[in-house]
Every structure is written in structure tokens, then in C-alpha cells.
Amino acid sequence: MQLQTKIYRKENSQKIGGLLKECFKDLFSSHFLSKQLAIRDIKSQYRQSYLGIVWAFIMPITSAFVWVFLNITGTIKLSDTGVPYPIYAFSGTLIWSITKESINSPMAITNAARSVITKINFPKEALILSGIYKLLFNSAIKISLLVVLIFAFGISFHWFLLLFPFSVIVAILFGTALGLFITPISLIYNDIAKMISLVLNLLMYLTPVVYVVPDKGLMKCLMELNPFTPIIATTRDLALGTYPDYLLYFFIIILICVPMLFIGLIFYRISIPIIVERLNA
Amino acid sequence: MRDEEVLIKVEGLSKKFCKDLKTSLWYGIKDLVSNVRGNKNERRLRDKEFWALKDINFELRRGECLGLIGHNGAGKSTLLKILNGLIYPDAGKVVIKGKVGALIELGAGFNPILTGRENIYNNGAVLGFTKREIEAKVEDIINFSEIRDFIDMPVQNYSSGMKVRLGFAIAAQMEPDVLIIDEVLAVGDLGFKVKCMNRINELLAKSAVIFVSHSMVQISTISTRAMLLEGGQINYYDKNVGKVVEQYFLKFETTDAQTIGNGSVRLKKFSFIKDGERALSTQINNGEDLIVEFEIEANKALENLKFRLGIFNIEYKLLAEVDSSFTNFIGKVVDGKIRVKTIIKGVFLKYGKYSLHLHVTDLDTNKKILRQSNVGHFTVKSTITVGSDFLLPSEWY
Incomplete structure (x- = not known):
């Protein structure tokens, strides 16, 4: 049997292709590990709580409820959404929460694994993959809830609904790819995580989460530039069976998402040893 | 292969x-x-x-x-x-x-x-x-x-x-x-x-x-x-x-002396004697005798003193002890002080650095009146390298 040889030296002498190949090799070989980590996190998350799974959607529902309340009482005047407003708001906050969770996922999961990554050498890609598994699990719950609500509000079945889970996956992958770039820096400086959460909170108002993109003006321009707009809008359109307005931009996002995810994974891979060093020093 | x-x-x-x-x-x-x-x-x-x-x-x-x-x-x-x-x-x-x-x-x-x-x-x-x-x-x-x-x-x-x-x-x-x-x-x-x-x-x-x-x-x-x-x-x-x-x-230095006692006696002088010369630390070969001399001051007349010396290695493990009762030696304070000389016979310790700890007991009250650590240091010079604490003398046929 040929023994595998590992060489550790200062510079990473590999080309991007080689790194990517190793990255994927580790991703596939760590399939079991990532599954195990995801199960561990999900189990322990719900074992220490009574409400358990309810927490997954209590936040988006509450914030949707606030908007529905503001709208119904006439406190704020929103332009027509084309579908019953409650379902518009619920779908928006749910999809937004999935995207937000995806961006935070690599950061949160790497941070939680601090004690392990500084002691045991294992494929770090497993952490990312387990993060995606967790996102899929949590999103599946949210999606199911949303589907129930859709029918409860009397929206009839449309075949677009079948495509809806795929666009949720796009949202998850796009979020994860973004998260991968932020993670190494955020592990070094705590400020980053706080900044991200601040930016995301503000960004929500530039995204058609609880109101539609206006017909004209600066807001329209900003919202249409915002890369989250096509993700949220298209995903909701597919769920509610309305025609997706930002389909082209959505496809561009998908095309950008793939190389971004690859580069993000490589960046993450080569950054971890530096992070481990600084966490220990 | x-x-x-x-x-x-x-x-x-x-x-x-x-x-x-x-x-x-x-x-x-x-x-x-x-x-x-x-x-x-x-x-x-x-x-x-x-x-x-x-x-x-x-x-x-x-x-x-x-x-x-x-x-x-x-x-x-x-x-x-x-x-x-x-x-x-x-x-x-x-x-x-x-x-x-x-x-x-x-x-x-x-x-x-x-x-x-x-x-x-x-x-x-x-x-x-x-x-x-x-x-x-x-x-x-x-x-x-x-x-x-x-x-x-x-x-x-x-x-x-x-x-x-x-x-x-x-x-x-x-x-x-x-x-x-x-x-x-x-x-x-x-x-x-x-x-x-x-x-x-x-x-x-x-x-x-x-x-x-x-x-x-x-x-x-x-x-x-x-x-x-x-x-x-x-x-x-x-x-x-x-x-x-x-x-x-x-590499270790263990010079910090620690004293525990009731204050009635205190160590005044301590030295090793080698080739007629007195020194605070010394070197011997494995199996050689170690000669020490110390002087104790007392603020009252004590007539029944027992002494004990403990040999500690660098890991602070007590390896050997010598005791004045071994030869029924009794220490007696005269004019507020007493000088004691001890010959530790055949120190068959392995190569390394050691420290001596001194205990003084008053046999009349049966109380330890002085316990002082690291009173002196000695090194046993390298001969044969062994893993255990002692390299005992042996004869082979």
C-alpha cells in the first residue's frame, strides 16, 4: 500500500486547480462527518428546548406580523403586492431569514468549532457542508410552513411551486458563498460579525421583503441593483405562482454563484491554518 | 524494508x-x-x-x-x-x-x-x-x-x-x-x-x-x-x-529555601565539606560519601535534638533520608548554638542535581521545631546513564 505523503511548508505552492481538486476530494470524503456534525448540532439544539423547531420560524413570523399589523391598521401605506399582503410578508420574511442564515452559517459554524479546529486536523470543508445540511433542514421546515400558509390563504397550486425549492437552494448557496469570504476575517475580528448583522438588517429594507419594488425613484434603482432582490423576489414569485420579474438577474446570480462558491471554498481552505495560529497565539 | x-x-x-x-x-x-x-x-x-x-x-x-x-x-x-x-x-x-x-x-x-x-x-x-x-x-x-x-x-x-x-x-x-x-x-x-x-x-x-x-x-x-x-x-x-x-x-534552579518552624531554632550556616574545603554546593561521583556541616542557633537551651536530612531530586521527589537516630546521636545546644557534621555514606544516586532538606526535632516535646528546604545543593557527576533513581554498586562474575 502506498502511503499518502503530506508536505507542510510556508508557501502554498499549489495552483488554483489543484487546490480546488483537493477541496472537492475533502468535501466528498467528509460526507459522513458533515452529516454527523449537522445531526449533532440539530439534536443538541432541540434537546435543550421545549419549543424546539418553533424557534426556526418564530422570528420571521413575528417580523411579518408586525408589518401585517402596520399595514392593516393603516399606520403605513404600502403599494399593492398583487397577492394577499399577509402571505406576501410571510413569504418575504421567511425567504429573507433563510438567506440571512446562510450568510451567517459558515461564520457561526466555524466559530463554534474553534476548539476542535485548533486541536484536530480534519477536512474543514466538512464544517461548511454540515452548515449547508443544517440550512437545508431548517429551510425545509420553513418551506413546509410557507406551503401550508399559501394554501391556507387560498392561493391555488401552480407548477412554479415545484421550482420553488430549487430557488431556495440557490439562496442558500449564494448566502454560503458570501459567508465563506467573510468567515476568516470575522474569526479574527469580532467586529465583522456585528457589522454583517447590522448591514443585513439595513439591507432588508433595500430588498422586496415586506414591500414591493417601487415603480420609480432612487429606491427602485437601489433595490434593482441589490443582488438579494432577484433572489428574494424570484423565490417568492415561484412560491406564489406569480410571474418572476427578475428572472435574468436571477440567472446571472446563479452563474456568479458557482465560481464564487469555489473561490470562497479555496479562500476558506487556505485561511484556516492562519486563523488557527492566531486563535492560539 | x-x-x-x-x-x-x-x-x-x-x-x-x-x-x-x-x-x-x-x-x-x-x-x-x-x-x-x-x-x-x-x-x-x-x-x-x-x-x-x-x-x-x-x-x-x-x-x-x-x-x-x-x-x-x-x-x-x-x-x-x-x-x-x-x-x-x-x-x-x-x-x-x-x-x-x-x-x-x-x-x-x-x-x-x-x-x-x-x-x-x-x-x-x-x-x-x-x-x-x-x-x-x-x-x-x-x-x-x-x-x-x-x-x-x-x-x-x-x-x-x-x-x-x-x-x-x-x-x-x-x-x-x-x-x-x-x-x-x-x-x-x-x-x-x-x-x-x-x-x-x-x-x-x-x-x-x-x-x-x-x-x-x-x-x-x-x-x-x-x-x-x-x-x-x-x-x-x-x-x-x-x-x-x-x-x-x-536546567532547573531550585534555590528558594522555605522554612517552617516555631522559631526557637534557626539555621545559621550550612556547607558541604570536600577535600577540607567548605562550599554551599558541591559535586561528587556516584557512590562517594557526602559530608555536610551545619550550625544551628537556638534562643533557649535544648538538650535533646534529632536531625534528619532528606535528599530530593529535581522533580521534588524524596529519594533518600539520613537520620541522626541511626547512630543514636543527640544534639545539645551549648551557648545558644550547635554545630553538626554528617557523613552520608555511599551516595549511589544517578547523575543529576539534588537538594537537601533539613528537619530538626526536639525529642523532649517530640515536635518538629525546624523544617527547611533547599538548604544545599549537590550534583552527582555522570558515570553510567540509567533510567532509575539509583545506580547501585554491583559485582559481576
């Missing part, structure tokens, strides 16, 4: 660390950027940095065990981390062949809420086992850890010893080519320590092992060679483990 292949090769290995956290973090960001660009330049020390490891070279073959010793902060753990691939060197390179297994901080990554059994699966997966392997080994692991009764209990209710047991039991299932062990046997009760040592011994023959411990007994029993690190550099590296261990011991 496979048994002779070099599994670990370390060449000119250096690693720098930063003393200041804020600066360190900032360098971290800089390194992130330069690493992406493929930093090929020679790395020099930046402000507030120091070499945690400097120019380390060695080779290790299958079946060999390198004992790594040194003071805290000498760079042992850093070296292990580099060998384990957790951090990358700043200069030089490391070539490792085969599967690497590390016994470092057992039970890292245990989830406190989950049960022991669930944690076996998680920890096993992190260590690189497949699902099938874990399922096949889970019974062995539970048996080895000897905590079957508690295996379905959340790990947060485990004692630290139980966690280590479980952690070791999982890690011990690895069959690595290169094994890295860092001070893992410090915890756990005696029975389990023996069990761990046995398992490590089994692995020793099949792999190249790097072993870090502050227990020189463990180092001496396991290692086939040893390296003494000091300030990140190799201070001493030899196949003769005993020699390296002795070198390590000579």
Missing part, C-alpha cells in the same frame, strides 16, 4: 509568533492577503514577533519514538501543531508519510448535551473514521473506556476523568502511521493510565511516535530518542534518552 522508511522528515523548520494580541490579529489579516497571493518571500521577524521554533531538524522512522521535552513555552506544542498540519511553518518544511493520528486534548469537540454514545459517533467522525468503522468499534470503545453504565448519559454530567477515558478510548482505535501524543496521560486514574500506556506501546511498534510529556519516567520508558527544546531551538538531541532527560534536569 518498510520498517525502516522515514515517516517524518523535518528540515529547517521555523515558526514565529506574536507577543501582542492586537498586532497578532492584524498580522493575521495581512497573512490572509499575502497567502492568497502565494507568499514566496523569506519571512523575517516583524515588530513584536519572536521565533517560537527556530531551525528544527530531525527524522523519524517507523518503530521509533521521539520524546520531546522542555520547559513550558519551549515550543513543544507548536511543533506538534505543525506536524499535525494545524498550522503551517514560516520556514523549512515537514514531510509526513501515512496517516497521522493525534492524542491531543482528548474529547475535544464533545458536545455536552449529547450522550456518550452519540459523542462516540461525532468524535469518531472528526477523527476520520467511517460510519461502518465506528459501528464496528463502538462496543470496543465502550469496553475500553469502562463507562458502560453512563454511556447513554449526557457528557456534561461526566467527570473530567470519564471524559478523558471516553476520548482516549475513541482515539485509541486509530491505527496511524504517525502518532502524536501530547501530555494526555496526565489525567485519569492509575488503572486507566496503565491501560493507556499499554495501548500506546502496541501502537509504538507500528508507527513513528512523537511524545510530549513532563513525566520523565514516561519519556524514559517509551522513547527511543529524545529532544530537549529550549526557547524554540534544539538544545540537546540524542538517542540516549537518559542523557537528554538529565540535561533537562540540570
